[in-house]
Amino acid sequence: MSAPLLDIQTMRLSVKTDEGMAQILDHVALTLPRGRILGLVGESGCGKSTLVRAVLGILPRGATVDSGHILFENEDLLRLSEQELAKRIRGSRIGFIPQDPYLALNPVFTVGDQLLSVMRWHAPAPPGVTGRRARMRHHRERLVELLRRVQIPEPEAVLDRYPHQFSGGQRQRLMIAGALACSPRLVIADEPTTALDVTTQLQILKLLKSLVAEFDISMLFVTHDFGVVAQLCDDITVMYAGQTVESGPTAAVLADPQHPYTQALLACHPDRAQSLLGIPGRVPSPLNAPPGCRYAPRCPHAIDDCTRRAPHFAETGAGHLVNCRLAETQPEAA
């Protein structure tokens, strides 16, 4: 198998807060093979967006990466300078689809201005096209074509409109076109359907799925909704309180969850992981998080060792990795 497109290992990240250092990410691991859709699932606040921001190099001030690497096309993004990231990674090789398209668009500029501005810096132009004007004309044509592809009516006219003149679903289509505009290898979508109603959500998911194949891209799809993952994603990575707890092919993880957290999550809310009312205890604060497994205080199977043991992944099936003592002690037995 060829090297994965995106490979994150032993990623630790802390943020300086008023009350001290908060360990937001702790031993996160995530692997996205080429041409696939990976669902990153976890409760609100578990650090999904922070991880995305780390990949894009747009962490908030006060955040520091303590260890780990983010290999994208065999290059460690954490070693790149801000200039390099801005110049040849963000927008150009990694496209981004935000959670709330309404807030993500600048209200006082036209949609065309905003989408074309990204293309102006990052979109490749075919060899024959030289000169600023010719390039911009080319970008404009490509954008119109993309807008048509994501089913925006009257794509030509749309470029001169302002964000508030679109519906939520249309805006998200605009963002999708924007993410694809510069022919990226990877598209990261951070809960792109959370702000939409169910019907629109379904249409957008279908669109995304078809685009991944058509444009030969890979996608990191962040969500807290297992239902969405089941529909869309080839693989799944589950996070809890800043740690990766389990990952593997979607079908395997959903059918046979290995980590007690995943099991509890799927048991108490088959479709949605938004609420964990069914699991006793609370998510630990990242401020003074215990070492070892962060789920241990709530885990029915926990023993003393759980809070001491360094996170470690055990493979319980083809590509199915679990960060849990249980999986280690019962190798392929159950």
Added chain:
Amino acid sequence: MLRFILRRVLLAIPSLFGLLVLTFFLVRVVPADPATALAGENATPAQIAAIRHEYGFDQPLYKQFVVYLGQVARFDFGESAYSRRPVSLDIKQRLPATLELTITSLLLGTFLGIPLGTIAAVYHNRWPDITLRILSVAGVAIAAFWFAIELQLLFSMELDWLPLRGRLSSSMDAPPLVTGFMLIDSLLAGRWDAFTDTLHHLILPAMTLSLGGLATIARFTRAGVLETLQRDFVTYARAQGVPSRVLIWKYVLKNSIVAALTQIGLLFGGLIAGAVVVETIFDWPGIGFYTVQAILTADYKVILGVTVVIGVIYAAVNILVDLIHGLVDPRLREQL
């Protein structure tokens, strides 16, 4: 857009009307007996009665008001008791000098204040920001006359770079009067020497006058930019690789200047008030200087005329600011 303009203009009418009512009452009603006040201390009752009749003070109040409106509409404020010239003529001659000074100060304050405020926000809590914060407090707190005198001492007396006072060197012939704005008139006449001379004269008073406005605009821009930097679209633009200088100076700034723009409209009133002090110090032949004289000699027609004219200009500036708002923010344009 046309409807937007029209509506803004219509909205200004009530406040202008309010201004007229206010000035009318201040001048005609508040003094116990304006005729006595006008006639002076040693007037006989017959003289007072004559004045009362001449000025229409014996008419019912509403009739007086209608007459007053008519006068204002004709730009007729009567004759200055001091200069014995029509007030409107004095205003016409002096207003451009004041406008030239205030507009220059406003432009100076805007075009320095907005970039400085933006830089402060980008370097939030680091040295450029802290320096600017100290300076802007100083800018608001420093007395204009002290600053003016310091400037005069340094640039005129010590370094001899800039003239001490006035609007044009006495050795220089004034360009033919067209707009009354010396800079424009000298350009129209092709008088480069007069243009640079006026510009030199303008620098110190404009700097003095712009100080408070500059600080205010910088502060509001900084606050606006800081707020905008928190918005999601900034994160999105960064995530999509928009270079940070484009992001800040184009996308963030346009969202942030709305608050600063509102301030610019309000500042204009303060600038005209400030012009009184600055014109006196720099011997600038504007309306502020003229008003001070009028107040000192209780020349009420002058005070009235100046108040009305400045009120109208103030309203016009704020309409303009509203229109710029409409240009900046498409949502505002569509609300109507």
